Amino acid sequence: NAGVTQTPKFRILKIGQSMTLQCTQDMNHNYMYWYRQDPGMGLKLIYYSVGAGITDKGEVPNGYNVSRSTTEDFPLRLELAAPSQTSVYFCASRGAVGTDTQYFGPGTRLTVL
């Protein structure tokens, strides 16, 4: 199993550009998450999904959108990039049981200039 994969690893955007961060998991997990990690701030939840077709907002959803058309994929969309969105983005997944562990992808480092 590849686990949780994220693409791209690095990206530089100009203000106002849009992009999609890709996340795929091959563990047949129901739950998927998007976090952002800012220096000294830990991880903040952006959006999460409890299954295909179901998504919900986390702590910091503004400026982002998600979709979950399949179990495997959970892309994160930035429509109008802003410098405040410069961060490292992590995708994670876990199984349906409440005690299941979250598995994290390697992250995408995004810079908005």
Place this chain on the structure above:
Amino acid sequence: AQSVTQPDIHITVSEGASLELRCNYSYGATPYLFWYVQSPGQGLQLLLKYFSGDTLVQGIKGFEAEFKRSQSSFNLRKPSVHWSDAAEYFCAVGLNTGNQFYFGTGTSLTVIP
């Protein structure tokens, strides 16, 4: 609101010395508790987790953590630190009534020879 506090931003220990990283949480009931480690440029790896039962839990790489309900704490310990333990450590809380996880701001560990 739920919160996770890691009071130590940065800790330096000598190789072979013991280590304790502190974590306190704020939540009305007993949450699910986790410790993750993050090496530079990498995603998060689970060290150990607590859901119920024995309050002393063993994890990978020789780490252990003790849940103390009276202190709302879940401190991470290792009896003898190795140079390869230098990394960022995150405490996290999962709510057994929902799907979200909350992370502390992390403790950066430096190991000196």
